[in-house]
Amino acid sequence: MPEATLGGSAAAIWASEGAEPGTDGALTRAGGVRGEADIALGSEELAKIGLRFEVDGKIATITLDRPEKRNAQTFATWSGLARIGRTLPEQVRVVVVRGEGPSFSAGIDLRMFTPEGVPGQGSFASAAVLDGDTFGERITEAQEGFLWLRRPDIVSIAVVQGHAIGAGFQLALSCDLRILADDAKFCMKEPALGLVPDLTGTKPLVDLVGVARAVEICLTARVVDAGEALRIGLAEQVVPREELEAATRRLASALLTTDRDAAAATKRLLQGAVGRTLAEQCAAERAEQAVRIRALFGGNAAGAQEPSQV
Numbered sequence: 001m002p003e004a005t006l007g008g009s010a011a012a013i014w015a016s017e018g019a020e021p022g023t024d025g026a027l028t029r030a031g032g033v034r035g036e037a038d039i040a041l042g043s044e045e046l047a048k049i050g051l052r053f054e055v056d057g058k059i060a061t062i063t064l065d066r067p068e069k070r071n072a073q074t075f076a077t078w079s080g081l082a083r084i085g086r087t088l089p090e091q092v093r094v095v096v097v098r099g100e101g102p103s104f105s106a107g108i109d110l111r112m113f114t115p116e117g118v119p120g121q122g123s124f125a126s127a128a129v130l131d132g133d134t135f136g137e138r139i140t141e142a143q144e145g146f147l148w149l150r151r152p153d154i155v156s157i158a159v160v161q162g163h164a165i166g167a168g169f170q171l172a173l174s175c176d177l178r179i180l181a182d183d184a185k186f187c188m189k190e191p192a193l194g195l196v197p198d199l200t201g202t203k204p205l206v207d208l209v210g211v212a213r214a215v216e217i218c219l220t221a222r223v224v225d226a227g228e229a230l231r232i233g234l235a236e237q238v239v240p241r242e243e244l245e246a247a248t249r250r251l252a253s254a255l256l257t258t259d260r261d262a263a264a265a266t267k268r269l270l271q272g273a274v275g276r277t278l279a280e281q282c283a284a285e286r287a288e289q290a291v292r293i294r295a296l297f298g299g300n301a302a303g304a305q306e307p308s309q310v
């Protein structure tokens, strides 16, 4: 697999690809003022960074496609994921994230730990000498590749077989739902390697399993197998390996049976619920419903509060 950087050095990847990382603008579909970073990558460019992207009607599938290296991830992977998010076709409602071969993903490319690093993308040693702002910007751009998978206007499904280690585990955590093959194994290996998980995985992990279980999983860097993952809320379904594809298709189809705008509004409500009091959540429900009822049955918007104001 040829190495690719999407345009030069690691600095170029992280600095020039960003569409205002961390801002709402970077989380919206392509539109408005379009820069280079808002133009969809072609299949050849994606192949060079070990990614595939396919759209079938309302379902998009992102495939980590470096099976001979167990879908190890690089800066270019994350930049490519961010770009897919920024240029996601309007009609897409479900995004499936999967890995080719025996493992979902073996995590960050271990060449990052070597002095040579990943060709064209630097190493941890080269990152270590960056000033704080530049370093932060690069991590922000990497995180962007994961963050958009939580957008309310889509539902993302991680389809996990074999190992999902480190960045692989975090990519699975960045999706709304997880379907696992019965051989799936999660491991948050970062602390064992002297790092922290910084690819947006700590919050969903805590949200799903609680602080105590998350501490235990991360600080032992132990393997969580598929059965345990299902039991503790890290997976919605576990199926035999050979049924993984069919189970994913069934779930994706089921998610398309609901109204698009109502689904997005409901996801917004559910995502906001944990941070709100009951009274605030009730107010948010009222506001979202007012928008739905008006959209469905017409009527005057005067006096009704927009959901964003709640």
Ligand code: ACO
Pocket (backbone or CB within 6 Å): 068, 069, 070, 072, 073, 102, 103, 105, 106, 107, 108, 109, 110, 111, 163, 165, 166, 167, 168, 189, 190, 193, 195
């Ligand atoms: N980075 C780069 N190359 C990798 C990685 C990785 N993370 N993981 C596997 N590979 C390569 C191997 O070097 C090997 O390459 P080679 O055929 O050229 O020798 C190939 O992928 C196959 O790897 P195997 O170990 O033979 O595959 P196996 O299926 O037996 O094991 C497993 C898979 C368990 C994932 C193992 O490869 C492994 O432990 N990998 C390292 C996991 C890791 O520590 N990741 C970093 C986590 S921390 C973070 O993500 C921030």
